[in-house]
Amino acid sequence: MSRPVEFLDAVAALVRAGVPFVVVGVGGINFYAADPADAVVTEDLDLLLARDPESLRLALRLLAELGFAFEAGGEPFLDLDDESALVGAVRSGACVSARHESGTALDLMLSGAGLAWDEVARDAAVFRIGEVEVRVGRLERLLRAKRMAGRPKDLEFLRLFAARFRDPGESR
Amino acid sequence: MPLDAPDDAALKALAQRLEALPCNRPGADKRWVLEALARALAFRRAQRRARRVPAR
Numbered sequence: 001m002s003r004p005v006e007f008l009d010a011v012a013a014l015v016r017a018g019v020p021f022v023v024v025g026v027g028g029i030n031f032y033a034a035d036p037a038d039a040v041v042t043e044d045l046d047l048l049l050a051r052d053p054e055s056l057r058l059a060l061r062l063l064a065e066l067g068f069a070f071e072a073g074g075e076p077f078l079d080l081d082d083e084s085a086l087v088g089a090v091r092s093g094a095c096v097s098a099r100h101e102s103g104t105a106l107d108l109m110l111s112g113a114g115l116a117w118d119e120v121a122r123d124a125a126v127f128r129i130g131e132v133e134v135r136v137g138r139l140e141r142l143l144r145a146k147r148m149a150g151r152p153k154d155l156e157f158l159r160l161f162a163a164r165f166r167d168p169g170e171s172r
Numbered sequence: 173m174p175l176d177a178p179d180d181a182a183l184k185a186l187a188q189r190l191e192a193l194p195c196n197r198p199g200a201d202k203r204w205v206l207e208a209l210a211r212a213l214a215f216r217r218a219q220r221r222a223r224r225v226p227a228r
Contacts (some may be wrong), residue, residue: 007206027209032190036208043213045206103213125191127202134202140187147177155177162178165186 004102005066007045008129013066015132019059020050022124023136024115024145026157031127031136044105048137051110051117053086056096059108068098114145
């Protein structure tokens with residue numbers, strides 16, 4: 001087994017390599033939690049990538065060096081230098097899943113409901129993770145994206161999230 | 173909408189209130205978020221392993 005790679009290692013490495021991405025999804029929403037008790041466990045971390053083949057290639061090469069394997073649309077994504085595959089993934093707005101045998105899982109998203117790159121990147125919040133700064137989608141955008149995704153699990157998440165963080169002054 | 177999920181106005185108000193918390197100021201160190209996620213998943217994996225019935 002290769003050296004374990006934690007979420008922190010992978011995300012920091014992507015930042016250092018200059019990969020343009022914004023943390024989105026439940027993992028992004030967790031950045032606005034006050035402490036671990038308020039965070040929601042998710043199986044993977046969603047990263048919205050700039051929608052261009054070069055950004056995808058850079059991310060894949062770096063993660064491959066760390067020992068990640070990839071798949072998109074249920075198929076292994078093997079040739080990281082296959083220009084047509086990279087362009088096709090970007091054009092179709094694919095989600096490339098990056099999995100490490102130590103359990104760390106990243107979803108490299110090239111599109112998403114309510115998650116246009118230009119908008120999400122324009123006003124992303126900037127937080128530190130140790131020594132590096134990471135961009136995280138604005139909370140309102142991330143919550144609205146869940147609503148637009150509209151799957152039962154997304155709507156249930158929003159219902160529970162709103163109940164958990166209800167304004168104490170709000171009438172019930 | 174099948175479930176009573178909050179509407180856009182409610183989500184906006186909620187987001188603005190949480191973003192305004194001192195812990196969410198720009199540049200705040202959120203290293204713990206990724207560390208907590210890794211710990212939680214490691215715990216889940218350990219739970220799954222412990223529940224597995226050994227093959228006979």
